[in-house]
Amino acid sequence: MMVSITGIPxxxxxxxxxxxxxxxxSVTAQNDTIEKYILERDEERDAIVIDEDLWAEEFPVFDGIVEGHITHLLPSDRVIVLRCRxxxxxxxxxxRGYSNAKVKENVLAEALDTILIETVECHADDEILELDTTSAAVEETAAQIDDFIKGLTPAHFGDTDWSEFLGGDL
Incomplete structure (x- = not known):
C-alpha cells in the first residue's frame, strides 16, 4: 500500500x-525524487518549479510512505493531509527563515485549504484523512496515521476551517 503524507510546509x-x-x-521524501522534473527555479518565490504531472505519472508505486507537499498528486492508496492553524x-x-513572501504564500494556501481541495479532487473520500497538527504531539499524529494505514481509523476530512484567518494580514 502506498501512502502519501502531504500538507503545506x-x-x-x-x-x-x-x-x-x-x-x-519505508519512507521516501518527495524532494529526493524530483530532480529530473525541475523546470526552473523561481527566484521571486524562492521555489523550484517541477513538471508535477510527469513526476506523478512516472513515480514508481511502492509499498510505503512518501512525504511532501505535492505527494497527494500520486496514485496513493491512502492520503494524510496535515493541517496547521x-x-x-x-x-x-x-x-525556518522563510522570506516574508514565501511565508505569506504558504499561510494563505493553508487558510484556503489548497492542498485538501487538491487531494479531494484526486482521491476517493475513503482514502483521505485530515489531521490538525497545530497543538498535537508528533507521536500522537504518527499514531493516528499508523491506525489509519492499518484500517483502525476511518477516513475523515472537512472539519478544519481556517477562514477566520482570511482578510487579515495574510
Missing amino acids: GTGKTAVSSLLKEKGY PDVLEDRLRK
Whole structure:
C-alpha cells in the first residue's frame, strides 16, 4: 500500500514520517525524487518549479510512505493531509527563515485549504484523512496515521476551517 503524507510546509510531514520510519515503515521524501522534473527555479518565490504531472505519472508505486507537499498528486492508496492553524504555521515558517513572501504564500494556501481541495479532487473520500497538527504531539499524529494505514481509523476530512484567518494580514 502506498501512502502519501502531504500538507503545506511546516505542518509536520517530515517529523511524523521520521517517527513512522522508526516504526518500520519505508519512507521516501518527495524532494529526493524530483530532480529530473525541475523546470526552473523561481527566484521571486524562492521555489523550484517541477513538471508535477510527469513526476506523478512516472513515480514508481511502492509499498510505503512518501512525504511532501505535492505527494497527494500520486496514485496513493491512502492520503494524510496535515493541517496547521495559519498563525502557528506562520511562526514555524519564520523560524525556518522563510522570506516574508514565501511565508505569506504558504499561510494563505493553508487558510484556503489548497492542498485538501487538491487531494479531494484526486482521491476517493475513503482514502483521505485530515489531521490538525497545530497543538498535537508528533507521536500522537504518527499514531493516528499508523491506525489509519492499518484500517483502525476511518477516513475523515472537512472539519478544519481556517477562514477566520482570511482578510487579515495574510
